Amino acid sequence: MAQSSQATGGLESVPALLQRNASEFGGKPAYREKEFGIWQCWTWSETEKEIESLALGFINLGVEEGDFIAIIGRNRPCFYWTIVAAQSVGAIPVPLYQDAAAEEMAFVMDHCGARFAVVEDQEQVDKVIEIQERLHQFEHMIYVDPRGMRKYDHHKLHRFVDIQEQGRAAYYEFIEDLTARRGKLDYDSVCVMLYTSGTTGNPKGVVLSNRNIIEASRSSAEFDNLRHGEEVLAYLPMAWVGDFIFSIGQAYWCGFCVNCPESADTMQTDLREIGPTYYFAPPRVFENQLTNVMIRMEDAGRFKKWLFDTFMEHARKVGPDILDGNPVSGWDRFTYMLGNLLVYGPLKDTLGLGRVRVGYTAGEAIGPEIFDFYRSLGINLKQLYGQTEASVFITLQPDGEVRSDTVGVAAPGVEIRISEDGEVFYRGPGTFEYYYKNAESTKKTKDEDGWVATGDAGFFEEGSGHLRIIDRAKDVGKMADGKLFAPKYVENKLKFFPNILEAVVFGNNRSECTAFINIDLNAVGNWAERNNIGYASYQELAGHPRVLETMREHVEEVNRSLAEDPMLSHCQVHRFAVLHKELDADDGEITRPRKVRRGVVAEKYEDIIAALYDGSDEVSTTTEVTYEDGRKGSISATLKVCDAQVVPVGPARQEAAE
Amino acid sequence: MLDATEGYTTEDGRKIGGVVMEMHNITLRFGGVVAIKDISFDIREGEIRAIIGPNGAGKSSMLNVISGFYNPQEGEVWYKGAKRPPMKPYQVARQGIARTFQNIALFDGMSVLDNIMTGRIRQMQAGLLAQALWKGKAEQEEVENREAVEKIIDFLEIQYIRKTPVGRLPYGLKKRVELARALAAEPSILLLDEPMAGMNVEEKEDMSRFILDVNDEFGTTIALIEHDMGVVMDLSDRVVVMDYGKKIGDGSPDEVRNNQAVIDAYLGVAHD
Numbered sequence: 001m002a003q004s005s006q007a008t009g010g011l012e013s014v015p016a017l018l019q020r021n022a023s024e025f026g027g028k029p030a031y032r033e034k035e036f037g038i039w040q041c042w043t044w045s046e047t048e049k050e051i052e053s054l055a056l057g058f059i060n061l062g063v064e065e066g067d068f069i070a071i072i073g074r075n076r077p078c079f080y081w082t083i084v085a086a087q088s089v090g091a092i093p094v095p096l097y098q099d100a101a102a103e104e105m106a107f108v109m110d111h112c113g114a115r116f117a118v119v120e121d122q123e124q125v126d127k128v129i130e131i132q133e134r135l136h137q138f139e140h141m142i143y144v145d146p147r148g149m150r151k152y153d154h155h156k157l158h159r160f161v162d163i164q165e166q167g168r169a170a171y172y173e174f175i176e177d178l179t180a181r182r183g184k185l186d187y188d189s190v191c192v193m194l195y196t197s198g199t200t201g202n203p204k205g206v207v208l209s210n211r212n213i214i215e216a217s218r219s220s221a222e223f224d225n226l227r228h229g230e231e232v233l234a235y236l237p238m239a240w241v242g243d244f245i246f247s248i249g250q251a252y253w254c255g256f257c258v259n260c261p262e263s264a265d266t267m268q269t270d271l272r273e274i275g276p277t278y279y280f281a282p283p284r285v286f287e288n289q290l291t292n293v294m295i296r297m298e299d300a301g302r303f304k305k306w307l308f309d310t311f312m313e314h315a316r317k318v319g320p321d322i323l324d325g326n327p328v329s330g331w332d333r334f335t336y337m338l339g340n341l342l343v344y345g346p347l348k349d350t351l352g353l354g355r356v357r358v359g360y361t362a363g364e365a366i367g368p369e370i371f372d373f374y375r376s377l378g379i380n381l382k383q384l385y386g387q388t389e390a391s392v393f394i395t396l397q398p399d400g401e402v403r404s405d406t407v408g409v410a411a412p413g414v415e416i417r418i419s420e421d422g423e424v425f426y427r428g429p430g431t432f433e434y435y436y437k438n439a440e441s442t443k444k445t446k447d448e449d450g451w452v453a454t455g456d457a458g459f460f461e462e463g464s465g466h467l468r469i470i471d472r473a474k475d476v477g478k479m480a481d482g483k484l485f486a487p488k489y490v491e492n493k494l495k496f497f498p499n500i501l502e503a504v505v506f507g508n509n510r511s512e513c514t515a516f517i518n519i520d521l522n523a524v525g526n527w528a529e530r531n532n533i534g535y536a537s538y539q540e541l542a543g544h545p546r547v548l549e550t551m552r553e554h555v556e557e558v559n560r561s562l563a564e565d566p567m568l569s570h571c572q573v574h575r576f577a578v579l580h581k582e583l584d585a586d587d588g589e590i591t592r593p594r595k596v597r598r599g600v601v602a603e604k605y606e607d608i609i610a611a612l613y614d615g616s617d618e619v620s621t622t623t624e625v626t627y628e629d630g631r632k633g634s635i636s637a638t639l640k641v642c643d644a645q646v647v648p649v650g651p652a653r654q655e656a657a658e
Numbered sequence: 659m660l661d662a663t664e665g666y667t668t669e670d671g672r673k674i675g676g677v678v679m680e681m682h683n684i685t686l687r688f689g690g691v692v693a694i695k696d697i698s699f700d701i702r703e704g705e706i707r708a709i710i711g712p713n714g715a716g717k718s719s720m721l722n723v724i725s726g727f728y729n730p731q732e733g734e735v736w737y738k739g740a741k742r743p744p745m746k747p748y749q750v751a752r753q754g755i756a757r758t759f760q761n762i763a764l765f766d767g768m769s770v771l772d773n774i775m776t777g778r779i780r781q782m783q784a785g786l787l788a789q790a791l792w793k794g795k796a797e798q799e800e801v802e803n804r805e806a807v808e809k810i811i812d813f814l815e816i817q818y819i820r821k822t823p824v825g826r827l828p829y830g831l832k833k834r835v836e837l838a839r840a841l842a843a844e845p846s847i848l849l850l851d852e853p854m855a856g857m858n859v860e861e862k863e864d865m866s867r868f869i870l871d872v873n874d875e876f877g878t879t880i881a882l883i884e885h886d887m888g889v890v891m892d893l894s895d896r897v898v899v900m901d902y903g904k905k906i907g908d909g910s911p912d913e914v915r916n917n918q919a920v921i922d923a924y925l926g927v928a929h930d
Contacts, residue, residue: 036808037771037820147813148871151671265818 013185013210015051015088017252022048025228025255031077034262034270042077044255050077050164052178054085057167059174061116061140061158065090065181068112068193072096072105072128073120075234075243075260078144078160082118083248087191090181091116094193094205095238097592098124099585101630104203106131108195112205112436113137118160121145125152187211192248193436194241196388197591205436206241206388216391216430217249219412223396224358230256230278231355235267240593241388242362246280249391271352279359283366284594286381288522289351290370291498295526311339312376319344319376324400344377353379360384362407363593365469365488367496371404383407385469389445389452390414391430395467406466416467422457423473475598477508483570487598490515490571493558498523499550502583502590504601506609507571514612515576516605517551518542518583524550539580539637548642551578555644563647572646575612577619579605580637586626611641665702668895675703678879679724679847684733686719693719694730695903701847706873706880708890710914711900712923717883718760720900721849724881725757726750752780756845758836760852760883766825770816770835771807773824777842778803810838813875814868830861834868841872848872850882854889862886866893887924891915899923 011017026045033040042050069086071093073079086093094112096105098120105127115137117128125143132138143149144160191213195203234247247258261270297308318332348354359381374381380399385407386392397408410416414428427450434442446452457476458469471488479485487505490513494503501520507513519542528535535541559572583589583596590596602609611619622636665675679701686694694716701707709717722728729744736742737753764773781803784796811817814834819827824835833853840848853869854862866889872878884890890897891911899907899914901923907914914920
């Protein structure tokens with residue numbers, strides 16, 4: 001609480017917070033990165049020096065105030081330093097998704113007119129070189145990993161360590177300049193610009209000020225009582241606002257340590273080694289972890305399996321209550337403690353979640369079973385609702401009021417209202433400044449009073465006062481008979497099955513709903529292995545008659561549960577097709593954070609949709625695919641169109657079972 | 659013909675040095691079977707040299723001659739300007755020649771890390787007692803060697819399987835671990851026996867990239883045997899072609915590709 005009183009006490013920018021941390025927590029770890037098998041550590045005072053030399057190097061290289069610096073790479077301390085160093089010299093950091101194709105990068109870098117880019121390795125250097133000619137303002141590129149870079153023309157290409165070295169050498173030359181530039185930063189200066197991928201149209205550059213980031217970080221840190229002893233693992237894309245808030249905003253506000261994994265593949269091991277106390281993951285990650293646990297338990301011995309099943313059943317019964325502090329009988333408490341010793345504790349350790357004090361998930365709806373599984377283990381997993389434009393936080397779930405179907409109450413300082421047609425609006429200190437070079441979109445999203453349209457439809461639940469999100473407002477449509485069509489709701493129900501990775505439901509202006517399904521190769525592949533089903537490719541597995549049969553069962557189960565909901569019982573899925581390829585961000589079918597682009601999918605697979613509605617049994621199709629390096633190819637397949645049983649509802653719609 | 663001591667520069671700007679290894683009229687017999695018949699060729703410093711040929715052409719035997727596993731009945735092997743007497747494989751290894759095997763030869767029960775550490779055996783000088791007591795020099799040596807191994811793990815991007823027992827890995831990764839172990843010996847010549855056999859296209863692309871990177875970053879001379887013609891032609895600077903134990907072609911990939919004897923050996927000739 002002491003922190004809030006000094007909220008404006010000169011700490012009006014991230015570089016100012018850095019200096020405070022260096023003097024207050026100088027010897028405490030600020031960053032760790034696993035390299036060559038060992039966790040390397042940088043304290044706050046070392047971090048300050050690293051950032052200072054980089055900032056001096058930037059000035060030396062000719063970075064002016066107001067310049068944009070693109071940052072392309074995975075989570076590594078050097079890129080976080082780049083963000084703060086850029087801010088220190090008055091430039092604006094623009095982190096990009098490192099797995100984006102060159103084309104996508106070209107749009108963003110051209111739109112912000114980046115003069116500089118700090119990139120990770122040869123792969124990224126090649127991408128930028130490929131698009132360089134179209135970027136008029138672009139000048140210098142700095143790379144971190146020198147591997148394979150020897151033969152490149154180094155006139156405008158620099159090594160990261162060289163820039164720092166030059167910065168150190170030019171210390172006396174530029175230090176006054178740096179101090180002056182840093183001194184000019186205040187609450188109104190731009191902290192970062194993040195591009196939102198958007199499910200339609202070009203990405204928009206969301207400009208967030210220091211006020212946005214620091215206020216949002218401060219209030220959310222107080223909400224969950226985050227302190228400087230926290231450990232987080234930074235593994236989510238740096239271009240995503242969540243990572244910026246957790247690994248920069250809150251980390252600098254509280255002064256806690258950000259740990260960077262060795263590589264994307266080692267994340268699970270690194271998670272276990274670090275044992276974060278504050279952890280964020282999208283529902284997908286939790287889902288995958290749970291799937292893996294279940295797969296491995298299938299292979300475990302009979303006694304272990306019995307032990308696991310027995311104690312997990314008990315945990316599901318009393319775990320959430322114990323976590324929420326509700327009254328639980330002494331015997332149940334004792335059994336839970338025993339379970340903690342034998343099952344929950346070791347399992348949490350294996351998952352790397354043994355020390356988690358506050359865990360969050362957001363971005364998509366999480367399956368109730370998955371959510372309850374983690375909470376019953378005693379992991380304080382909560383949900384939040386947010387977006388880039390809000391500097392993440394719109395609503396948060398307070399401890400003790402956690403449920404899988406709501407997203408909690410308004411975050412501290414945030415006001416929320418629901419418009420007449422059901423759309424959620426908010427305003428607060430974290431509300432973004434404007435979309436860069438896009439006044440029209442800014443006006444459309446944010447009105448004069450600062451209210452921002454989320455584009456999501458939702459309502460406040462009576463009694464608890466918690467917000468519930470139904471769907472994207474623009475996705476909510478009407479069926480041919482005028483009834484409400486909420487595809488996301490149905491899709492989420494489908495996706496809660498571990499076997500289903502992605503689902504897209506159609507039905508707007510139609511008389512009945514149909515769906516596309518993507519199998520989860522991990523779960524279905526494992527099932528196939530255990531049942532001696534051979535397959536040579538994703539396509540073959542996806543088209544296997546027994547897989548289709550399983551999918552039909554899943555769809556019918558969803559139909560049964562939909563039938564119980566009077567509002568949505570007409571959204572039952574009548575026919576479906578299992579797609580021959582995974583929906584992929586490289587093909588533009590989903591966004592990088594894995595949200596389905598309905599329009600693109602509907603257009604691209606027009607022929608399959610037609611088959612879903614014209615009653616044919618199968619459909620032949622050819623689909624263009626884009627490889628990671630931007631090359632194109634195509635795959636063709638013949639897909640079976642399957643019928644699913646629907647539960648008849650009400651006398652008005654007597655639907656014969658097929 | 660190029661001068662033996664002078665190098666040249668390849669199209670992509672790599673510097674190729676003088677000859678480091680020469681085979682002079684090598685003949686290798688197993689009883690009555692002549693596996694290799696009167697073959698001569700050389701390997702230059704820093705180049706990627708491929709040996710290709712149909713099944714049973716004697717490619718692996720040739721590699722085994724270079725690695726000292728077989729001693730030829732006739733002919734001479736010259737290494738770094740000196741004639742090499744008949745040697746045991748471990749002596750050859752000490753001279754800085756490392757290899758991988760066609761049929762993976764790793765320790766299945768040991769972790770990836772430990773397997774690669776075995777490649778550092780040449781760099782370990784501490785005696786048995788010192789190793790057992792784990793003090794002073796032995797400890798320091800282990801740390802140094804571990805560091806070198808970690809750099810290779812990083813280079814070949816196998817961090818995530820560092821602690822995994824090799825027996826649990828898929829084939830393509832085992833091949834990569836084998837390459838890592840060979841690299842751990844810091845060889846001046848690296849012999850690769852069918853590094854891409856049995857791999858899918860993606861694994862082949864990965865392996866090709868690693869071979870090129872090894873050659874480029876460490877300047878390691880590489881001699882490799884490979885069946886996949888596309889891979890060989892893309893990777894190598896010069897190619898030796900063998901058929902029934904004889905050399906039927908030698909030169910740049912383009913020269914070899916247009917050599918009539920090579921075309922006949924690969925595509926067959928009509929017997930009329």
